[in-house]
Amino acid sequence: MLHTVYLGLFKHMMDWIQGFLKKHERLEAFDEVWKALPPYPGFLVPKKAYRKVTQWQGKEMRNLGRCVLGVLAVALRQPGSAQLIPFKCALGCVRALVDFNMMAQYRSHTAETITYMEDYLDTFHKMKDIFLEFQVTKRIRAKIDEQQRELRHDRPKTRERIAPSKRRRMRDVEREEETERRMDLIFCESHFNFIKMHLLSHFCDHIRQFVNIPMYSTEFGELAHKTQIKAGWRQSNKNDALWQIV
């Protein structure tokens, strides 16, 4: 749960959401709602805007999973006519992933709850394409840079004799062409084929085989590392410490 969902997919999802909100100019609204969240038992109320936080811990990401759908729903309210479908798809995708995560936290399951989980995962996979343009890896970014360099290299360099208005028009056309080609490249090259995305497909089988997921979460290993290993290391004389820790 910790490394696959919280620090894995939730982190990716938040990058996609940020890109999506930026595209639709809703970042401010998202941050406003984010900062105004009311308290709840066991819920850490965020004090800063989402964009101002640079490092996220697992428990903070878990916290985020509890409120992100509501915050996004408020940030994306009153859409324009052209925004209706993308907003619905984005909310549907986030909802499916959040619901899948909520259900994965159940400590006992029935055949029905596993079916729910499978449905949520299917919905997520069907709707995630709305975020495809924001899933830009370093490799794709390097390709985009290279493509832009090539484009600029191919353009004629002497424009002194051209009138300024015409030059401006030409620059606009070039910029449009650049954007178009960049988006083409992103849509061609981007994909969701990474390991953490694939791991979700094994959750239901895992439940059938080992009863529940939280029991096998990597969180416990991390907590144990903090108390058992680190405390032991501090108490040892650092010389052949393994035996002293054990």
Added chain:
Amino acid sequence: MRLLNLESLRRCGADLSPDVVEQLNTTSTTTAPGIRRRMLKGRQDDVSNMADFSRVFGVSIQIICRGLIRYSRHNLPPERRLLEDPEILESLPVELLTQLEIPVLAFQETEIYDIHRAQCTGALNFRNHGSRNDWVWVRAGTEDMYGALRGRLPAKLVAIFKIRDYRCEDRVRRLAGIQFVSALNSGWISDVHSLVTVQMKEDAREFTVVEIGTILGLAHLIPAGDWRWIVNSRIDLRTFNEVC
């Protein structure tokens, strides 16, 4: 409800074997030893009667009396009702409190309780900042009412108080003043974000008195402007399981 337990299956009319039904009846009639009571904390020493109560909360005595009379008519048996004379109501001793501890059974547990601490300072400051009046779930009807909310409604807690009715066996009533919201779309979830939206209408901004036993736990509402809120049903597993 996503994950059903035996009690909810029985309510749905599922075909359960007689021994299971018998077992359910036995467990539901006997009082569980670990059952927890709601606790009131944070007594305000400067409030001893209705006039003080009205002064501290900035609500007129008439409104409070109206709320008490409505509560008495709808919830109490005739022999235990409060007298509807405003002068007598004003003379009743009142204790004002600022915190309500609600034990809520943890999800998929039978003995572990989560304690929800609902803060309610009315018009007073909370820790040198503005006032704090938490949102709570209040039982407002039967399970088939209010769509996905299943008979519960979120409400803003505006006062927690005890009133001593010395005319009726010196009985102490533990009450809360709340402001109900109304659920849009009859309480069913939205197609777009699958969350329930609630709205506070102008006529509902008045003081409604309920017994604290009807308060089920804290609710998490995200402000959406224009006196509207979105009920965050993903805040914990219990709410997620029940509101759908």
